Amino acid sequence: MKREASEEVDGVVRGIIADVIARGDAALVDYTARFDRLSLTPQTLRIADDELAAAEASCSRETLDALHLARERITSYHEQQKPQDFRETDALGVTRGWRWNAVEAAGLYVPGGTASYPSSVLMNAVPARVAGVDRIVMCVPTPDGAVDPLVLAAARIAGIDEVYRIGGAQAVAAMAYGTATIRPVAKITGPGNAYVAAAKRRVFGQVGIDMIAGPSEVLILADGEANPAWIAADLLAQAEHDAAAQSILITDSADLADAVEAAVERALATLSRAEIAGASWRDFGAIVVVPDLEGAIPLVDRLAPEHLEIETRDPERLAARVRNAGSIFLGAHTPEAIGDYVGGPNHVLPTARSARFSSGLSVLDFMKRTSILSCxxxxxxxxxxxxxxxxxxxxxxxxxxxxxxxxxx
Amino acid sequence: MKREASEEVDGVVRGIIADVIARGDAALVDYTARFDRLSLTPQTLRIADDELAAAEASCSRETLDALHLARERITSYHEQQKPQDFRETDALGVTRGWRWNAVEAAGLYVPGGTASYPSSVLMNAVPARVAGVDRIVMCVPTPDGAVDPLVLAAARIAGIDEVYRIGGAQAVAAMAYGTATIRPVAKITGPGNAYVAAAKRRVFGQVGIDMIAGPSEVLILADGEANPAWIAADLLAQAEHDAAAQSILITDSADLADAVEAAVERALATLSRAEIAGASWRDFGAIVVVPDLEGAIPLVDRLAPEHLEIETRDPERLAARVRNAGSIFLGAHTPEAIGDYVGGPNHVLPTARSARFSSGLSVLDFMKRTSILSCxxxxxxxxxxxxxxxxxxxxxxxxxxxxxxxxxx
Structure with missing residues (x-):
């Protein structure tokens, strides 16, 4: 069933991409009318500057301030990732080295509806900006014309002024192959639904893409001194993303395990997204009691979690022994949600055990290296x-x- | 036609992967009997140490010395690519950073037959070794039991002792999912035919993969002072790889263009792979005369060549303006072939215009970064x-x- 569904999606996506290549803007207008119930012309594909400004003006000062703080902290972290060029001349007289350059243009896909997150706009745009990408384009579908003004505000705060109100496979195709209105890019990043993911897979090679993200996950290592209500809150913060999200606690304390289980049930009762979080916790959540936490490290490396929280007396000691994790949050006062927004590290991270071989989004994803040789x-x-x-x-x-x-x- | 062929390949590959997951070693034995006409048991899948040693002993001293020199030079270049960990504590008391770790295990695919290159063994294995990968596995098909002893010697010189005599999609599946005999790896690299490429695409996600390489290309920028016979030799060195390889000369000298054209024809007459090189040159080769070479830089960036040779009076000046290229070879005494073997930079490079967004193989391809946050x-x-x-x-x-x-x- 799953395989057939995915092949059906792939077939639809193949047709859409071919159509955008063949008909360009006209195809974008048609698909947007069909899927987003929105009547556009090539001239109105792009969201005008005054519309972006008006969206930003409609947001609360508090939220805009938070986005500005996030942008600054994400920028200062990612500035450290800028790679060094290298040049040497060896004893034989061979000059060897490499030079890094930013990609010329990057396209950022932002989903519509409830999965439309302003924080993700920053997490994708800031590394591209720090890398030195000349042109950053954003595509966001606006079903029935509706769009979260905060997403447009985040684009402005990230310095993106080229924003198109298109989504789905047609937006990915437009960014990869270009149309009369939208010049093509060299790299496409950002999350999306099954159609967007299938389109990214199909255009890979024509352009670079980031990873295809799976459901979000958190693994928490905690000892008996951890606060069960805080742990429960962190498990549910992950669970509320998606009914397929996964939250796991590994502890050496049976008492903590019991207390967390009870705290999760209590917290669920008052949560706005209780239905999603409850389904995720019921179907994919787990509390594992182990004899000692050090002994659980091989299990952690096998699971290679996207997010690893360590809430123990000496979290650095355990963290030093972990090899496979997208990101590590150390200590009781570092809930994962800080990393989602204002910590500075990127929140686009490898899921589904891919931290065994891949890394979170970074400045390097928007650059490429040319090697140099001279004899x-x-x-x-x-x-x-x-x-x-x-x-x-x-x-x-x-x-x-x-x-x-x-x-x- | 091409699309149908590739979907047929993909269907075959899907079946082979499912079979290796289901039946493990038994499937490997069956496919090797069918495709390589070789009768194996689970015990003989692996090439024994004494067989590897005997293969090395059968190679000429001169060639082994050349491989040792290549390994040393590739190693010293790639040592410079080892990334730095980072840790800072900011004014707010937030500790942020990242840590790089090598992948636990890497699998190197080596094609059989005439596409079996010892230099590629080094180019894939050395970066993994420098990255600190614990375990490096190699798979090479041995049709009718035959294998190039130099490929096995290169494995030994690269420090690989876990070598399996299997190939095709079944080898890729074995490395990705593991069997009773072959433990799985986290990353698979190396070139292969259409079945291998399709298998790598399919197992991506379960493991990491390197890029899917297309036909090789060289673009040469040369002025009127360049030696036409040398340029012709470099164009043909690329053309002999594959009838689909592409060699292009861009020059501001009509005289050089004529002289190179004549020199290519003369050189073709005496080449052992004249049929392949001739077909490549006829179908995909080109000589372009432009008013001035600086003006050709936008064209170079559009083509984003895998290999760019610059044979002009001041090659550095032109090189500095190029943005998209896998590798640059500066000056008349740096034929691309030096980079294929003993220069030091990697010869696994982005093809088919993908240098617009991707880089050659490096130590980073065998490592991944974990971000760290602590409040x-x-x-x-x-x-x-x-x-x-x-x-x-x-x-x-x-x-x-x-x-x-x-x-x-």
Whole structure:
């Protein structure tokens, strides 16, 4: 069933992408009319500057201030990620190195409706901005014309002024291949529904994409001194994202386990998103009691959680032994939600055990490295014979000859 | 036609992967009998140490010396890529940073037959080794039992002793999901045919993969002072890889263009792989004469070549203006073939214009970053209200509450 559903999605997406390539803006207008019940023209695909400004003006000062604080803290953290160029000349006279450059243009996809998060706008846009991307484009669907003004405010705060009111596979296709109105980008990031994810997979190669995110997860390691109400709050903060989200507590205290279980039930009763959080907790939540927390580290590495909270007397000691985790939150006063908004590290993190081999979104995702090599005549004389030997051994005579001809061999 | 062929390949690959997951070693034995005409047991899937040693002993001293030189030079270059961990405590008392870790295990796919290159073994294995990967596995098909001894020697020189004589989608599936004999890895790299590429795409998510390489390309920028015979040799060195490879010369000298064209024809006549190189040159080769080379830089950035050679009086000046290229080779004495073998930079590079958004293989491909965040009670008091405001604005009350509960709000 799941496989068939996903192949059906993929078939639909393939058709939409081909149509956007073939018909450009006209296809965008048609799909937006069909899926978002919104009548546009090529001229109104883009959200005008005064509309963006009006959206920002309609937001509360408190929330805008919080977004400004978030932008500053995300920026200062990501500034540290800017990579160094490298150049050396070795004893043979070979100059080797590399140079990093930002991608020329990046496209940020922002979902519509309830999954439309201003914080995600910042988390995707700020690393691109810090990387030095010349042009950042944002696409956000506005079903029936509605859009969260805070999402548009976040775009302005992130310095994005090129915003289109389109979504779905058609928005991804437009950013990847371009239309008369929307120039193509080199990299597309940002979360989306199954159609958006399938479209990102399909356009990969034409452009770069970020990871395809799965349901969110938190794993909490806590000892008997942890506050059960705080732990319960953190488990539910994860659970409220999505009925498929996963919250796990691993503790060496049976008393804490019992207290947290009770606290979760109590807290659920008063939560606005109790239905989602309750389903997630019931279907995917878990409390695991282990003899000692150190012994649970191999399990943590196997699960490779997106978020790992460590609420123990000496959290650094346990953290130092963990190898696979997207992000680690140390100590009782570092709830994961701080990292979602104003900590500074990115909240776009590897899910579904992919922290075994991948990392959260960073400045590097918006840059690429060009390697550099330069030989003097003497250096070529020194290295050439080995290159000729290997080219010949691999049956690539023209490789060997391109070196030999310069050495009169 | 192409699309149908690729969907047929994908269907076959899906079946093979499912079968390896279901039947493990038995499936590997069956597919190897069918595709490689080789009868194995689970005990003989792995190539024994003495077989590896015998293969190395059968190689010429000259070629082994060249491989050792290559390993040393690739290692010293890639050592420079090891990323730094980061930790800071800001004015609010928030500790933020990140930590890099190597992936636990990496799998290297090596094609069989004529596409089996010892240099590629080093280019994939050395960055993994420098990254600190604990376990490196290699899979290489041995059709009818035959394998290039130099490939096995390269594995030994790279310090790989876990080598399996399996190939195709079944090898990729074995490394991704594991069998009784082959423990799974977290990352799979290395080139392969259409089945291997399709298998890598399918297992992506379960494990990390490197890019899917397309045909190789070189773009040469040369002025009237360049040596036409050298340029022709470099164009053909790329062309001999594959009939689909692409070699382009851009020059501001019509005389050089004519001389190179003639030199290519002369050189083709004596080349062992003249049929492949000739087809590539005829179908995809090009010589473009432009009024001035600086004006050609936007075209270079559009093409985003895998390899860019600059053979002009002042190559650094042009190189500095190029944004999109996998690697740059500066000056007349730096033929691309030096970079294929013994320069030091990686020869696994982005093809098909993907240098617009991606980079060559590096140590970072075998590592992942865990972000770290830690708040003191005071820091949480300072940042908490903004996180509560944003959580509330996003309708994520449990996020807000996980902060508020710690501040008695």
């Amino acid at each position: 003097t005549p003497d250096a070529l004389r020194a290295l050439g014979p080995a290159a000729i030997a290997l080219g010949t051994a691999e049956g690539l005579d023209a490789h060997a000859r391109s070196v030999a001809i310069r050495l009169n061999l | 003191t009670p005071d820091a949480l008091r300072a940042l908490g209200p903004a996180a509560i405001a944003l959580g509330t604005a996003e309708g994520l009350d449990a996020h807000a509450r996980s902060v508020a509960i710690r501040l008695n709000l």
